[in-house]
Amino acid sequence: MTRLTHHLNILLSTLMLCGAACLASSATAGITYRLEQTHAVPGETVNVRAVLFNDSDTALTWTTPKNLVLQWRSENGKTIRSLAYLDGAEAAINVPVNNFVKLSWRAVVPSEAQGLQAVNIEGEPTLMALDTSPKEHSLIASGPAAVPVIDAGAASAGSRSDPPLPENVVAAAGATADQGPPVTARYGLASNSNSAFENFRSAISAYEPIYFDVGNKGGKNARYQVSFKYRLFTPNDPENPEFVDNIYLGYTQTALWDLHSDSHPFVDTSFKPSLFWRKDALWQSAQKDWFVGLATGVEHESNGKSGDDSRSLNFAYIQPELNYRFDGGSTLTFAPRIKSYFSLESHNPDYADYAGHVDWKLRFAQDNGLVLTGLYRQGDKGRNATQIEAAWPLRRTFLNMNGYIHVQYFKGYSETLLGYNHKSDGQVRLGIALVP
Structure with a gap:
């Protein structure tokens, strides 16, 4: 065997091992089931919850079964079969890459069920437990x-009993003499916590994009934006929120920063508090590929300055959102924001002539991939503004970090509130986005 042949064999073997490792660790799609309750008496309704997940590299389409066949097996081996009924209508569900969908079926505990029941979904390797005894005699819920x-x-030779752990080891695990700690509460995952911080954390979420970009046209400069929204009411039923559960307070702050001048002054900063109602899916098609959302509310914007540099405005808006989900795991969104101004400040009464009454927005977002956003405004007499943004997740680069690499292009009027009536030349800025 020549040296070249030997090296080729080593290379081929290495490639085969790498391929086998990749196949062995390849991502999959599947469904997991669980019972929402641990105790219910005959005649009561229990809920079978499921999570349909897609960790593969292609979108998943799955038709939800209307019924599940359940087997109920008691401690003495008695078997009962019944049906669980889907909450909602049967539909073909599209699950994008690296996403999941929650599903639910209802089942009534059979009248003949007694004691501890092993519940199996026929055709699935899933085994669940339910105690059907009255609470005072329950093996699970009694205490x-x-x-x-x-x-x-750790049983010693000749002994069938494992020795008890030392008290200090048990205490370190957070357990008492007869009960262990609730894991979710101990490690900050409790969903029903009433603490002020937990309530705040669960109510706050992303709103507009959050980014910091730097450009160098006309001197080094930066443009950044921070934004969030706060849900005013916590839904009693998260799966079926009421009208008031979709009311939010929003806050966005955008600034243009001069990094070229000696003192590095801020050119202008816009402060934009808002109050609005928003729902992502007022309607969706049976195939879950088309869905329509709506946002409507009022917003105030000012630059916080006084005298001749003071600028402020108020407007009410309505923003319909038309969305389409592609099979490949991406979403196209068209969301025009139609604005009606009121109480314009005396320093900027003609703001609408430059910024127009409609923000035309188009967005294409891949799941865990490229995000493209376009914004166009048309004022009077040919005055307009164009903003184009692109973002790519840094986890998919050699940096393997959170956030996105972000590129923004802006040209036209109203880049700042102070200079709303001045036209900005085309400017490209590059930076990082937390929310694209």
Whole structure:
């Protein structure tokens, strides 16, 4: 065997091993089930919850079954079969790459079910448990287990009992003599926490894009924006929110920063508080590919300055949002914001002549991929503004970090509130976005 042949064999073997490793670790799609309740008596309704997940590299289409066949098996081996009924209508669900969909079926506990039941979904390797005994006789819901925590598998030769763990080890795990700690609450995952911080954290979310970009046309400069929204009411039923559950307070701050001058002054900053109602899907097609959302509210914008540099405006708006989900795992959104101004300040009464009454927005977003956004405004007498943005996740680069690499192009009027009636030449800025 020549040296060249030997090296080629080594290379081929390496490639085959790498390919096998990739196949062995390839992502999959599937569904997991669980019972929402651990205790229910005969005649009561229980909920079978499911998560349909897609960790593969292609979009998944799955038709939800109207019924699941359940097997109920008691401790003495008695078997009962019944049906669980889908919440909602049957539909072909599109699950994008790296996404999931929650589903639910309702089932009534059979009248003949007694004691602890092993519940199986026929055709699935899923086994769940439900205690159907009255609570005072329940094996699960009757009370804590007043037995020691043992060192499982540590039984000595000739003994069938594992010894109890030392008290300090049990205490370090957060357990008492008869009950362990609720894991979700202990590690900050409790969804029903009533603390002020938990309520705040669950109500706040992203609103407009958050980015910091730097350009060098006409001297080094930066443009940045921070934004968030706050849900005013917590839904009693998150899966079926009421009208008031979609009311938000919003805040956005945009600034243009001069990095070229000696003192690095801010050219202008816009402060934009808002109050609005928003729902992402007022209507959606049976195939879940088309869906229509709506946002409407009022917004105030000012630059916080006084005297001749003071600028402020108020407007009410309505923003219909037409969305289309592609099978490949991306979404195209057309969302024109139609504005009606009121209470314009005396320093900028002609603002609408430069910024127009409609923000024409178009957005294309791949799941965990490229995000493209376009904004166009048309004022009077040919005055207009164009803003184009592109973002790419940094986790998909050699940096492997959070956030996005962000590129923004702007040309036209109203880049700042102070200079709304001055036309900006085309400017490209590059930076990082937290929310594209």
